[in-house]
Amino acid sequence: MSALPNYTAQRARFLAAVARLHGALTSYPHPLTGPQGEALFTDVAVIGDPHAERIMLVISGTHGVEGYYGSDSQIAWLDTMDDRLLPAGTALVMLHLLNPWGAAHLRRVNEDNIDINRNFIDFRQPVPATPAYAQWHALYHGDRAEADRLLTAALQNSGWPAIKRVVEAGQYQYADGIFFGGRQPGWSHQTLQRIIAAHLSHATTVLSFDLHTGAGAWGHPMLLAIAEKPVPAHQWGKRLYDQWLTLLFTGAGRDSDTGVTATATGYVSQFLLESLPQTQMLPLVIECGTYAGEEMHRRVREDHWLHLQGDPASAAGEAIKQQLTEGFWPADRDWRELVAFRTRQIFMRGWQGLTAHQA
Numbered sequence: 469m470s471a472l473p474n475y476t477a478q479r480a481r482f483l484a485a486v487a488r489l490h491g492a493l494t495s496y497p498h499p500l501t502g503p504q505g506e507a508l509f510t511d512v513a514v515i516g517d518p519h520a521e522r523i524m525l526v527i528s529g530t531h532g533v534e535g536y537y538g539s540d541s542q543i544a545w546l547d548t549m550d551d552r553l554l555p556a557g558t559a560l561v562m563l564h565l566l567n568p569w570g571a572a573h574l575r576r577v578n579e580d581n582i583d584i585n586r587n588f589i590d591f592r593q594p595v596p597a598t599p600a601y602a603q604w605h606a607l608y609h610g611d612r613a614e615a616d617r618l619l620t621a622a623l624q625n626s627g628w629p630a631i632k633r634v635v636e637a638g639q640y641q642y643a644d645g646i647f648f649g650g651r652q653p654g655w656s657h658q659t660l661q662r663i664i665a666a667h668l669s670h671a672t673t674v675l676s677f678d679l680h681t682g683a684g685a686w687g688h689p690m691l692l693a694i695a696e697k698p699v700p701a702h703q704w705g706k707r708l709y710d711q712w713l714t715l716l717f718t719g720a721g722r723d724s725d726t727g728v729t730a731t732a733t734g735y736v737s738q739f740l741l742e743s744l745p746q747t748q749m750l751p752l753v754i755e756c757g758t759y760a761g762e763e764m765h766r767r768v769r770e771d772h773w774l775h776l777q778g779d780p781a782s783a784a785g786e787a788i789k790q791q792l793t794e795g796f797w798p799a800d801r802d803w804r805e806l807v808a809f810r811t812r813q814i815f816m817r818g819w820q821g822l823t824a825h826q827a
């Protein structure tokens with residue numbers, strides 16, 4: 469078994485990469501601590517002109533444990549940069565670990581069992597009703613043996629795709645359920661609002677990347693634009709990336725063969741679009757495939773039960789953490805090399821397009 473990743477060590481590497489480039493750092497302290505009592509932060513580093521009109525934004529760790537891929541990608545990209553050579557009017561904004569609690573505790577969700585990428589809805593409106601989830605909720609709470617029996621039966625009778633379509637869409641009714649979107653803006657949601665106001669709202673053009681793992685084919689990073697409906701910036705995205713970019717439109721009844729859930733609500737991408745209506749905003753997602761969807765569900769569900777009824781600090785808990793971490797950040801050397809290579813290509817083309825951009 470490989471050593472589990474460590475939030476504090478990862479953050480130190482990120483901060484060192486930022487310091488080498490004389491980046492301006494703003495740290496947003498999280499109210500809770502890591503499993504060893506360590507302090508937690510979401511960090512924002514601005515490389516280049518803080519008033520830049522054109523910004524490349526890179527977000528890691530929306531899904532906690534996926535942030536080790538994200539952070540490594542951010543550090544690798546920073547290491548290719550020379551702050552003295554940035555074109556005028558451009559800046560790189562690195563948002564490091566949007567869900568630091570999840571990263572430190574090796575969870576996909578946050579401290580409130582909230583899936584941050586379902587939490588970016590407008591809570592002034594009634595939350596989405598997700599009645600179809602109710603029939604599956606028994607797989608995720610209550611008596612464990614009974615829940616496992618129900619899962620086996622559901623997989624036999626309905627099949628994994630039918631369960632996935634409902635469950636992974638997110639739900640807003642069961643705080644102890646899976647893919648819970650929350651009943652109010654979580655800490656990460658509120659923090660992203662502050663970050664947008666402080667670091668992005670002045671820009672005319674923002675190209676953003678939200679870095680994820682765990683869906684799609686093994687070792688294949690997908691480049692996606694996820695939105696509820698087409699926006700003008702999608703055309704810019706297609707000119708930039710051509711066949712590499714998949715437009716994924718979300719909503720009730722929508723489907724996608726990418727492995728990313730099209731029925732879901734509350735994505736970060738949609739929130740960025742709505743938060744910066746005056747900005748030419750192109751929110752992209754990189755999603756690196758790991759294990760098959762049903763196997764990933766098994767690992768995420770084990771971790772869900774561990775935090776509901778188990779002891780994450782126990783030996784059994786550590787084994788579940790190993791499985792979950794391997795699911796979202798495979799130790800396989802070739803996997804890591806491939807996703808790093810492809811992620812750098814995506815950043816490079818985006819950066820070149822942004823810096824040459826005549827909006």
Ligand SMILES: [Zn+2]
Pocket residue numbers: 531534679680681682
């Ligand atoms: Zn994710």
